[in-house]
Amino acid sequence: MSLLEVTNLGISFGGLRAVDEFNLSIEQGELYGLIGPNGAGKTTVFNMLTGIYKPTDGKIFLDGKDVTGKKTADINKAGVARTFQNIRLFGDQSVLDNVKIGLHNSFEYGTATGIFRLPKFFATEKEMDKKALEILSVFGLDSSADILASNLPYGKQRELEIARALATNPKLLLLDEPAAGMNPNETRDLMNTIALIRKEFGVTILLIEHDMKLVSGICEKLTVLNFGRVLAQGKTSDVLNDPEVIKAYLGE
Structure with missing residues (x-):
C-alpha cells in the first residue's frame, strides 16, 4: 500500500478549475518531486494535502x-508536515523554541500544569529541550539554539523551518520550493541536508521545486503539472526527457 494515495483530486474557485483529476501515488521512503510552470497548481495541491483548502472532489489517503478535507491540525497529527515557499518562522523566538513548537504533537501537559508550573511542566520542558537539540544537531544548528531565528543566515532559516516540520514526527514531509532564494552553495548544502534527513528520520518527501539541478539530483520520481492537470509522471530521467515536458516547462 502506498503511503500517499491521491485519486481524482480537484478544486474549483468560482468558475476557475485550479486543479483537475490529479492522481498521485508515493511509496514509503520515496523522494518525489512535483514540478511545473508558475501557476500550474502545485501549491494548490499542497494546500489540499495539508487541509488549507478543501478539495471540490477526489480523495486523499495517508497510510490507508x-x-x-480534514482540518490542518488533524492532518498534521495524522503525519503530514510542510514548509512554505516564503519562510514562516517565529523570528522573535529562539531557534530552540521554534523547534519546540513542532514538538507539541508529542509532548503535552494540562493547562493547570503550565499555569502553575507544576513538576510535570519542568520535566516535560526538559524532555522537549533534549529532543529539540537532537533534531537541531542533524542540521548543525544545536550551537545556535539560543539565538533568534531571524538572526540566522537565509539558508539556515530554511533548514530551521524543515527542522520544525520534522519535530511533528511526520510520515510525509512536504517541501515547498526549499531552494528558493538560495545561492548555489546553499542549494548544494540543501541537497546534502535532504539526503541526511532521509537517512536520520526515514521520512517520505514530496517537494515542489524549480531548480532542475536539485530536482534531477535527488528526486526518484516526478509529476509535472500544467494548467492544473498532470502532464507527465514517472521516473525523473524519463519525465525530464519527455518532449511535452520540455516544451511546456523547460522551454527547450
Missing part, C-alpha cells in the same frame, strides 16, 4: 486513512 482517508484525510480528505
Whole structure:
C-alpha cells in the first residue's frame, strides 16, 4: 500500500478549475518531486494535502486513512508536515523554541500544569529541550539554539523551518520550493541536508521545486503539472526527457 494515495483530486474557485483529476501515488521512503510552470497548481495541491483548502472532489489517503478535507491540525497529527515557499518562522523566538513548537504533537501537559508550573511542566520542558537539540544537531544548528531565528543566515532559516516540520514526527514531509532564494552553495548544502534527513528520520518527501539541478539530483520520481492537470509522471530521467515536458516547462 502506498503511503500517499491521491485519486481524482480537484478544486474549483468560482468558475476557475485550479486543479483537475490529479492522481498521485508515493511509496514509503520515496523522494518525489512535483514540478511545473508558475501557476500550474502545485501549491494548490499542497494546500489540499495539508487541509488549507478543501478539495471540490477526489480523495486523499495517508497510510490507508482517508484525510480528505480534514482540518490542518488533524492532518498534521495524522503525519503530514510542510514548509512554505516564503519562510514562516517565529523570528522573535529562539531557534530552540521554534523547534519546540513542532514538538507539541508529542509532548503535552494540562493547562493547570503550565499555569502553575507544576513538576510535570519542568520535566516535560526538559524532555522537549533534549529532543529539540537532537533534531537541531542533524542540521548543525544545536550551537545556535539560543539565538533568534531571524538572526540566522537565509539558508539556515530554511533548514530551521524543515527542522520544525520534522519535530511533528511526520510520515510525509512536504517541501515547498526549499531552494528558493538560495545561492548555489546553499542549494548544494540543501541537497546534502535532504539526503541526511532521509537517512536520520526515514521520512517520505514530496517537494515542489524549480531548480532542475536539485530536482534531477535527488528526486526518484516526478509529476509535472500544467494548467492544473498532470502532464507527465514517472521516473525523473524519463519525465525530464519527455518532449511535452520540455516544451511546456523547460522551454527547450
